[in-house]
Amino acid sequence: MTRLRSVVRGCGSHLPDRVLTNADLARMVDTSDDWIVQRTGIQQRHIAGDHETTSVLGIGAARAALAHAGLTPDDIDLVVCATSTPDLTFPSCASQIQFGLGINQGAAFDVQAVCTGFVYAVSVADKFLTSGSHKRALVIGAETFSRILDWEDRTTCVLFGDGAGAIVLEAQEAEGGNADRGVLTSHLRSDGRHREKLYVDGGPGSTRTTGVLRMEGKEVFRFAVAQVVDVIRDAFKATGTTPDDLDWFVPHQANKRIIDASAEKLGIAPEKVVITVERHGNTSAASIPLALDAAVKDGRIKTGDLVMIEAIGGGFTWGSALIRW
Known part of the structure; x- marks a missing residue:
């Protein structure tokens, strides 16, 4: 169909x-x-x-x-x-x-x-x-x-x-199968109970200022490694795929230690992980598309490759998408 x-x-x-x-x-x-x-x-x-x-x-x-x-x-x-x-x-x-x-x-x-x-x-x-x-x-x-x-x-x-x-x-x-090019599945989550762990302390509706970023780094690290894997496993379950089927894992570029720990927990081989955090730092919503572009331009990601993207952000929010390039 x-x-x-x-x-x-x-x-x-x-x-x-x-x-x-x-x-x-x-x-x-x-x-x-x-x-x-x-x-x-x-x-x-x-x-x-x-x-x-x-x-x-x-x-x-x-x-x-x-x-x-x-x-x-x-x-x-x-x-x-x-x-x-x-x-x-x-x-x-x-x-x-x-x-x-x-x-x-x-x-x-x-x-x-x-x-x-x-x-x-x-x-x-x-x-x-x-x-x-x-x-x-x-x-x-x-x-x-x-x-x-x-x-x-x-x-x-x-x-x-x-x-x-x-x-x-x-x-x-x-055709409607996993061999299709395009977005195969996506999974989104949020949990507003964690606001104090990563937030900006201002806004037009409260302080009438822009505010600055505040973060509890250890808590963010702990949550990222423990929780973000659920949306990735949901993507595998929805498509009947496994970490072995992935060609590339392109996570949010927040911290190399978070990236390494998450990939290890999921059983994703290190050579499949795209990392650009060393030259860009954490660019929030820009980090995944920056990494995707880098990996396409240097020839790693090619047409037909199976690519997993995932991220976690303040709030907390987190999510994944599985894409056949």
């Missing part, structure tokens, strides 16, 4: 010009390259300049994805942007990206699920495309987390960076 699948047509990324190394940070706060690398695996991150807003980064990533797909803005009728750091309270960052690309048709809106945002956005766009209501979607993860950091808090400011990544999804007829 045939059905519609959301097939990845192209991907792209865009990073701010400025690179901030661990050595640079050691001159700003009481830290060191050894301390950061040992605990996180991060060596550097990109930091947005004043002119590099979230939408500017998103537009750059979207243009790269369209070029890779061989498409133009006129081919897109849906823009979904995952971000926790929009340019403005409103209008949405997605609508600003839509405008910047010259797209005058279709719908555009943001999804806010912090670091899980891109997985949520893929799942939402997939529902639109497979319903038949839309044909092609730009799904973007874009962040300027440097704007919401306390640069005197060495436990958080060393972790995060800025950037954007994007994919183009297209609704295509398929």
Whole structure:
């Protein structure tokens, strides 16, 4: 029985010009390259300049994805942007990206699920495309987390960076099995009881300020390794696949120790794990599409490969999607 699948047509990324190394940070706060690398695996991150807003980064990533797909803005009728750091309270960052690309048709809106945002956005766009209501979607993860950091808090400011990544999804007829290209399944979770473990201490509806990021690092680590595996196992169960069937595991790039521990717990071979955290840091909703683009561009991810993406973010939120590339 045939059905519609959301097939990845192209991907792209865009990073701010400025690179901030661990050595640079050691001159700003009481830290060191050894301390950061040992605990996180991060060596550097990109930091947005004043002119590099979230939408500017998103537009750059979207243009790269369209070029890779061989498409133009006129081919897109849906823009979904995952971000926790929009340019403005409103209008949405997605609508600003839509405008910047010259797209005058279709719908555009943001999804806010912090670091899980891109997985949520893929799942939402997939529902639109497979319903038949839309044909092609730009799904973007874009962040300027440097704007919401306390640069005197060495436990958080060393972790995060800025950037954007994007994919183009297209609704295509398929056979309806696991051999189909496209999004095969997605699984999303949230649990608001854990707010105090990772949150921003401000907002227009409460403090009327932007606020800065606050995190209980040990609690986040513990929850990430213990809980995120359920949505991955759900994806395997839904499709009748196993870790051995995966070609690539592309997790949220938060911390190398979390990535390694999660892969080991799931029985995913280390050589199947895509890791870019060392050069990007934690870019929240942008981390997975940045990693996907890196792995496509260097030839690791190829057409037909089975790719698992997963993330956990503040709230907590977490989710997975299994994609035949």
